Amino acid sequence: MKKFITLCAAALLSIAAFAQQPKYETYFTPDRLRIDLTFAGDASYQKIYLDGLVKECAWSGSKTNLIDTFNYGEYRLEVQTLQGEAIYSKGFNTLFQEWRTTADAVTTPQAFCSSYTIPYPKEEVVLKVYERVKATGVYSEIFSVGINPADKLISHEVANSWKVSSLMQNGDPATKVDLCFIAEGYTAQEMEKFRADALRFTEYLFTMAPYNRHKEDFNIWLVESVSEESGTDIPHEDVWKKTVANSNFYTFRSDRYLTAQNQKTICQIATAAPYDALYVIVNNEKYGGGGIYNFYGLSASNCKWAEEVFVHEFGHSFAGLGDEYYDSSTSYEEFYNIKIEPWEPNLTTLVNFESKWKDMLPSGTSVPTPPLSDPKDNVSMGVFEGGGYMAKGIYRPVMDCRMKTNQAQGFCPVCQRAIEKMIGYYCK
Numbered sequence: 001m002k003k004f005i006t007l008c009a010a011a012l013l014s015i016a017a018f019a020q021q022p023k024y025e026t027y028f029t030p031d032r033l034r035i036d037l038t039f040a041g042d043a044s045y046q047k048i049y050l051d052g053l054v055k056e057c058a059w060s061g062s063k064t065n066l067i068d069t070f071n072y073g074e075y076r077l078e079v080q081t082l083q084g085e086a087i088y089s090k091g092f093n094t095l096f097q098e099w100r101t102t103a104d105a106v107t108t109p110q111a112f113c114s115s116y117t118i119p120y121p122k123e124e125v126v127l128k129v130y131e132r133v134k135a136t137g138v139y140s141e142i143f144s145v146g147i148n149p150a151d152k153l154i155s156h157e158v159a160n161s162w163k164v165s166s167l168m169q170n171g172d173p174a175t176k177v178d179l180c181f182i183a184e185g186y187t188a189q190e191m192e193k194f195r196a197d198a199l200r201f202t203e204y205l206f207t208m209a210p211y212n213r214h215k216e217d218f219n220i221w222l223v224e225s226v227s228e229e230s231g232t233d234i235p236h237e238d239v240w241k242k243t244v245a246n247s248n249f250y251t252f253r254s255d256r257y258l259t260a261q262n263q264k265t266i267c268q269i270a271t272a273a274p275y276d277a278l279y280v281i282v283n284n285e286k287y288g289g290g291g292i293y294n295f296y297g298l299s300a301s302n303c304k305w306a307e308e309v310f311v312h313e314f315g316h317s318f319a320g321l322g323d324e325y326y327d328s329s330t331s332y333e334e335f336y337n338i339k340i341e342p343w344e345p346n347l348t349t350l351v352n353f354e355s356k357w358k359d360m361l362p363s364g365t366s367v368p369t370p371p372l373s374d375p376k377d378n379v380s381m382g383v384f385e386g387g388g389y390m391a392k393g394i395y396r397p398v399m400d401c402r403m404k405t406n407q408a409q410g411f412c413p414v415c416q417r418a419i420e421k422m423i424g425y426y427c428k
């Protein structure tokens with residue numbers, strides 16, 4: 001009994017500690033610090049190196065929610081005072097981590113560059129990066145570096161002079177979701193098309209629940225970054241274009257996987273823009289895209305289903321949603337460890353279903369739930385087997401959802417709730 005009480009007290013203490021957010025003005029200036037990191041390794045080994053520090057524009061993220069409470073992501077970065085107090089944190093995924101699950105990574109070590117922004121610290125801090133260990137799902141420290149904000153070597157250089165414009169303004173970036181669209185593969189003559197493409201994506205986004213209930217919670221920004229040539233690289237068709245973010249199809253040798261290997265380049269393009277979420281619009285007609293949590297979303301402007309692909313990929317990159325499909329050919333094998341609960345809010349292995357959508361199920365729902373007669377049903381909730389690229393051992397909330405197919409009516413109730421929680425986090 002005593003052990004139980006002690007455990008309860010410990011749990012309450014940890015919840016209290018979790019809920020307490022540091023005071024922004026105590027620790028940070030109004031500016032933004034970009035931290036460039038190189039992730040290197042192969043399928044069995046990874047290491048992180050510091051690549052550079054850059055003082056950018058004003059911090060546009062929340063000044064209230066500084067400690068990430070979602071516990072999403074394959075990685076977590078944490079800024080600590082020299083006394084070890086956490087004053088900023090954020091979970092994220094990387095393209096590098098996806099690559100580590102491919103066949104190429106077994107034989108060939110590679111390095112991927114990516115960047116992360118934090119509020120500019122007033123005093124010396126320690127940056128730590130944790131990886132989620134696949135066997136346990138628990139974070140483990142893999143990188144630690146001291147940052148002295150007064151260091152003369154922190155770059156103040158302005159990386160570019162791309163025009164940053166506003167497509168939709170609803171208020172102070174600190175209390176809004178700032179979605180920033182980046183132009184990729186648009187020449188100077190095509191910038192009007194970029195603005196029209198971004199407007200089309202924006203209008204579509206706000207027709208969809210739950211975004212249609214939260215339009216006033218968003219600011220939309222555009223970075224009018226100019227490419228020398230129009231389009232993007234399609235390596236397996238021997239198409240190569242000189243573009244500002246150097247995006248390409250055929251990522252991990254998959255026909256439709258459109259990404260930009262060097263995410264740092266995209267953050268450099270956005271150096272003067274306010275953002276909570278980066279989305280790269282690639283001026284192309286070929287079907288494809290990718291979305292990586294707190295990293296970037298990226299997709300083609302004019303392919304079939306372009307708007308649907310955009311909201312799907314943005315579901316990954318902004319809200320940490322997992323893929324609810326399992327029947328398509330992907331480059332990943334055994335992506336999820338079914339012995340642990342995945343962190344994505346819309347997938348479960350039933351190891352810890354209480355942490356997912358159990359509270360949303362109608363009473364009497366059988367778990368798992370047999371398939372319903374209507375394969376396009378996106379409302380009737382259950383626990384349906386198949387999701388996360390795996391047909392067995394992993395479950396999704398509805399028969400169909402925008403995180404499963406482009407033809408779905410929209411997001412399922414579980415995805416909608418997760419998106420609304422994320423919007424709320426940035427708006428405090």
Ligand SMILES: [Zn+2]
Nearest residue numbers: 401403412415
């Ligand atoms: Zn869903």
